[in-house]
Amino acid sequence: MVVVIGIQWVEVSTQGARLLREDMSTVTVLALDPEGYVLSASGASRMGYGHGEDIVHQHISRLYPANEAASGEPAHALAAAAADGTYAHSGWRVRADGSRFWADTVATATRDADGRLAGFCVVVRDLTGHWQHLERLRAVGEINQAILAGVSSEEVLTLIVQRVREAVDAGVARVMSLDWGDVLTVRAADGIAVPAPRSLPPYPESVLDYDVIRAGRAKVFSGTDPTSPEYRSWLRDVGLAAVLSTPLTVRGRTVGVLEVANRRGGRSFSPDDLQAVGLFTESAGLAVQQARSEEDLRRLACTADVGRASLRGTLDALATSAVVRTDGRSCAVYLLEPGPTLWLAGGHDRDAASAGGPSGLFQAVPGTLVREAIAAAAPVIRTESEGGAVAGLPLLCRGEAIGALCCSYPADRRPGDADIAFLQAIAEQTASTVENDRLWAAARETAALEERQRLSRELHDSVSQALYGIALGARTARELLDRDVAQAAEPIDYVRRLADTGLAEMRAVLNRLRPESLETDGLGATLARHVDALRAQYGIAAEAVLEAEPETTLEAKHALCRIAQEALHNVAKHARARHVLLQLLIGPGSVTLVIDDDGVGFDPRASFPGHLGLRSMRERAREVGGTLQVDSHPGEGSRIRATVPTTAAGPGASGESRAIADNRGRPR
Numbered sequence: 295m296v297v298v299i300g301i302q303w304v305e306v307s308t309q310g311a312r313l314l315r316e317d318m319s320t321v322t323v324l325a326l327d328p329e330g331y332v333l334s335a336s337g338a339s340r341m342g343y344g345h346g347e348d349i350v351h352q353h354i355s356r357l358y359p360a361n362e363a364a365s366g367e368p369a370h371a372l373a374a375a376a377a378d379g380t381y382a383h384s385g386w387r388v389r390a391d392g393s394r395f396w397a398d399t400v401a402t403a404t405r406d407a408d409g410r411l412a413g414f415c416v417v418v419r420d421l422t423g424h425w426q427h428l429e430r431l432r433a434v435g436e437i438n439q440a441i442l443a444g445v446s447s448e449e450v451l452t453l454i455v456q457r458v459r460e461a462v463d464a465g466v467a468r469v470m471s472l473d474w475g476d477v478l479t480v481r482a483a484d485g486i487a488v489p490a491p492r493s494l495p496p497y498p499e500s501v502l503d504y505d506v507i508r509a510g511r512a513k514v515f516s517g518t519d520p521t522s523p524e525y526r527s528w529l530r531d532v533g534l535a536a537v538l539s540t541p542l543t544v545r546g547r548t549v550g551v552l553e554v555a556n557r558r559g560g561r562s563f564s565p566d567d568l569q570a571v572g573l574f575t576e577s578a579g580l581a582v583q584q585a586r587s588e589e590d591l592r593r594l595a596c597t598a599d600v601g602r603a604s605l606r607g608t609l610d611a612l613a614t615s616a617v618v619r620t621d622g623r624s625c626a627v628y629l630l631e632p633g634p635t636l637w638l639a640g641g642h643d644r645d646a647a648s649a650g651g652p653s654g655l656f657q658a659v660p661g662t663l664v665r666e667a668i669a670a671a672a673p674v675i676r677t678e679s680e681g682g683a684v685a686g687l688p689l690l691c692r693g694e695a696i697g698a699l700c701c702s703y704p705a706d707r708r709p710g711d712a713d714i715a716f717l718q719a720i721a722e723q724t725a726s727t728v729e730n731d732r733l734w735a736a737a738r739e740t741a742a743l744e745e746r747q748r749l750s751r752e753l754h755d756s757v758s759q760a761l762y763g764i765a766l767g768a769r770t771a772r773e774l775l776d777r778d779v780a781q782a783a784e785p786i787d788y789v790r791r792l793a794d795t796g797l798a799e800m801r802a803v804l805n806r807l808r809p810e811s812l813e814t815d816g817l818g819a820t821l822a823r824h825v826d827a828l829r830a831q832y833g834i835a836a837e838a839v840l841e842a843e844p845e846t847t848l849e850a851k852h853a854l855c856r857i858a859q860e861a862l863h864n865v866a867k868h869a870r871a872r873h874v875l876l877q878l879l880i881g882p883g884s885v886t887l888v889i890d891d892d893g894v895g896f897d898p899r900a901s902f903p904g905h906l907g908l909r910s911m912r913e914r915a916r917e918v919g920g921t922l923q924v925d926s927h928p929g930e931g932s933r934i935r936a937t938v939p940t941t942a943a944g945p946g947a948s949g950e951s952r953a954i955a956d957n958r959g960r961p962r
Contacts, residue, residue, distance in 0.1 A: 536563050
């Protein structure tokens with residue numbers, strides 16, 4: 295191909311001719327002398343060099359980045375063209391304003407009639423748009439790879455807003471999910487963000503995004519748009535020049551919005567920017583949907599605590615989530631009784647007058663689809679005669695089916711792979727909830743049985759023996775009254791002592807059964823009662839040194855109370871101690887319970903089969919973020935020291951209490 299540049303006829307290489315034919319709007323053609331200086335330029339304005347006068351007489355190295363010009367890359371390109379006739383290469387080039395752009399460059403040597411080098415024809419094609427598109431595709435691929443690798447939705451959304459903002463060179467990008475009550479919740483943001491709360495009410499803060507949601511298509515809002523004065527005012531108020539907002543849809547349903555914006559003074563967005571942001575919407579929609587599903591499961595996992603909510607209520611909530619998130623018509627949970635019997639444990643019907651009422655479909659056919667899913671231990675999907683679909687998923691616990699979850703769909707809806715994946719997650723949570731309920735029930739029954747047995751032993755060892763002694767002493771006194779009244783005084787005194795002992799022991803038992811006294815009386819008063827009961831019941835010289843009521847949680851107080859009960863019980867039953875000192879000390883950020891005795895002591899490292907006292911005390915301290923220290927040696931008494939954190943900075947341990955704890959030592 296031959297082109298005319300200035301007064302020269304130049305034969306352009308085949309590759310250069312192809313570049314010219316493809317898109318002349320991105321091409322600049324330069325004629326150079328043999329030393330590489332520009333003689334004439336066509337299309338120089340595309341690089342910001344006016345009509346060519348600003349580049350004429352400049353060396354070709356003017357178009358190269360400084361580092362490449364300094365390394366001799368332009369001279370190398372011209373030398374290669376002179377040697378081989380043509381030389382093509384790609385790289386960064388520099389516009390007149392110093393900005394860079396990616397370009398293909400083809401240099402072709404021109405020669406005179408005698409074959410001598412007359413100069414060069416250089417064709418520069420601006421490939422910035424093509425390069426940016428490839429970069430955007432690579433970014434989308436990176437995001438999709440993260441999704442496939444199982445990266446959390448939070449991390450995926452953070453990656454999305456970073457790549458979207460880079461793709462259109464925006465000041466800020468953010469992804470919002472459309473949650474219950476038509477509230478937009480910001481899931482991730484990147485850049486110099488406009489101040490905004492995490493949850494945006496419908497109006498007026500996010501009026502643009504709601505317009506986009508209603509329109510169902512992307513829009514660009516500009517502060518210079520004369521057709522929308524209300525938008526101009528809103529953008530001015532929040533300090534923005536332009537906003538590009540696009541809805542995120544999954545299976546035809548809007549789940550959120552992807553938004554980029556530039557601050558005041560920045561540029562508006564072009565159709566190319568709309569196209570670039572559109573590359574990310576599918577991945578962003580899936581990530582938002584995944585984030586909402588994960589949030590639902592976390593919320594349902596909280597409600598699955600059967601100590602706080604009934605099993606039926608939790609299963610109803612799980613079924614509701616299955617219906618809402620998969621566009622189902624109704625969902626029901628069936629459980630197997632011990633044996634082959636199926637019973638309806640919970641459900642939700644979208645069309646029912648009240649939540650929790652299962653559809654007639656499930657009432658009619660639980661024994662077919664449900665049992666098929668249980669037998670297969672895998673999801674089963676069936677199309678019904680009226681055109682609707684039903685999906686059945688087994689509830690598996692340790693490999694054994696304990697029931698099934700069934701979800702029905704309207705005639706125009708069939709569950710896809712994403713729906714089945716979500717239903718499987720719901721089925722797993724349902725099976726876990728049912729198993730937890732059964733374990734809680736078994737644990738409660740076991741705890742009740744153990745408590746009854748403990749009370750039986752304590753009443754037999756203490757109160758019942760005291761009552762037996764009282765009855766025996768009363769009979770003896772009655773017999774002596776008929777013979778010698780003076781001698782009857784001794785058995786009567788004995789009866790009185792036994793009655794006092796029995797009363798103290800009964801109070802001790804009641805104290806152990808009434809931990810709620812902590813809420814009304816406080817930890818100090820409760821510990822004082824336990825020390826009084828130890829003194830009255832066993833005749834041990836017990837003393838309590840208590841500071842002010844500690845500022846800690848009720849759970850921490852309960853743990854300290856139980857630790858004190860267990861420690862004092864061990865002193866009474868095993869230590870053979872004469873003296874016991876209980877201290878409650880308040881330090882900076884902590885509360886410490888110290889119990890000293892002068893008993894026979896023991897080896898804390900030894901194993902005591904059947905006795906779980908020390909282990910239970912350590913577990914109680916650990917559950918509230920505390921520690922337990924046991925210091926004891928055979929023949930030297932024992933010290934139990936439990937420390938738990940406070941909820942607020944306490945007044946600090948007084949000098950007197952520190953002296954008691956550190957210097958007084960074990961009582962003797």
